[in-house]
Amino acid sequence: MSWLTRIVIPIVLVLTFGLALVAVTARSFLPGDMAVPAPTGVIMPYVVGT
Secondary structure, three states: OHHHHHHHHHHHHHHHHHHHHHHHHHHHHOOOOOOOOOOOOOOOOOOOOO
């Protein structure tokens, strides 16, 4: 059981933070229109056929 806390958990943590770092870094390479913040207002659904 000690191998779980000494080996597996640190590897999972490093991989998780590495993935988060890659995701945050990738935003700088997106086109300008995709790098804007998410809208905060109410978004009305678009219904096809109306």
